């Protein structure tokens with residue numbers, strides 16, 4: 266007796282009809298089995314799915330609590346703040362110590378040669394009694410940018426620094442020198458950053474990743490901490506650190522860049538809490554898609570993000586300055602629609618969508 270599915274003349278057979286003749290059952294092609302298995306493997310496991318259900322429920326609960334707290338407590342406080350601010354001719358200043366009051370604003374902008382940083386520089390140069398220390402890696406592009414500004418009411422000083430090549434000690438030494446020479450520095454804008462995109466013509470590998478970490482993480486952190494130590498010592502200062510919405514939603518095609526920005530978003534937000542008792546205010550900036558050299562390259566490579574989503578660097582800079590000067594702003598994120606969607610999507614939802622689209 267032949268076993269079901271045993272082969273006869275090389276054909277699979279099985280079962281039978283009423284007359285007892287065996288009917289061939291088409292054997293599943295091995296490649297089909299493999300592709301069904303591969304498809305099944307892409308689907309998340311039950312444990313992982315339950316984990317995500319729990320996370321989603323907790324998210325709904327905490328989002329509801331956050332909404333209640335914001336509406337019942339934070340909103341009345343914000344209204345009170347707006348009233349006090351109005352009675353105080355629109356100003357609620359962080360009181361500077363005597364030495365800073367005498368000196369006026371001294372604004373250190375690192376990454377000032379182009380893009381968002383250059384637009385921040387443009388926000389400060391119309392102010393008299395202000396000194397701006399414009400810093401970037403490439404002396405020529407920085408000089409061109411400053412020359413382009415012409416004569417300005419603010420005094421502009423130019424310095425160069427490669428935050429990706431200098432050690433944290435060297436960066437701290439320079440910050441201390443500039444603070445002595447031009448300071449006391451009242452504002453730091455830590456803006457410099459580099460990115461990669463998987464469609465980039467350059468390869469994505471450890472070397473590229475290391476460079477991005479050196480600039481976006483090590484350089485920006487060293488700079489912010491050196492400045493924070495100085496400001497903490499005199500109990501006054503404002504620090505603005507640029508992360509990204511890319512650090513919220515894990516885009517796989519910007520794997521290294523987005524990972525560095527996750528670090529910066531977290532670092533800056535936590536530093537805000539640690540620095541507050543020392544009268545040092547920290548603002549995290551999480552831009553969405555902004556039209557600069559960085560994103561031009563990505564668009565030339567056929568990015569799927571529509572052109573209308575890329576907003577102006579000038580408006581981004583205006584919002585950064587407003588957040589720094591007003592105080593009471595933890596995170597400046599813009600365009601608003603992108604910020605809302607990215608924050609809502611962060612975490613498990615996109616994780617699952619990413620897995621299914623592999």
Ligand SMILES: NC(=O)c1ccc[n+]([C@@H]2O[C@H](COP(=O)([O-])OP(=O)(O)OC[C@H]3O[C@@H](n4cnc5c(N)ncnc54)[C@H](OP(=O)(O)O)[C@@H]3O)[C@@H](O)[C@H]2O)c1
Nearest residue numbers: 376378380381401402403427428429457458509555557559
């Ligand atoms: N554009 C966006 O859509 C977007 C979105 C989210 C976050 N961001 C962040 O915003 C920041 C500014 O980006 P952007 O779009 O304005 O880019 P950008 O136009 O390419 O400008 C980058 C700036 O960083 C400076 N820089 C680069 N490497 C440096 C280094 N090793 N040392 C010192 N300075 C260095 C550049 O100076 P040199 O000219 O001397 O190289 C330049 O001033 C970055 O942190 C970026 O990650 C941008």
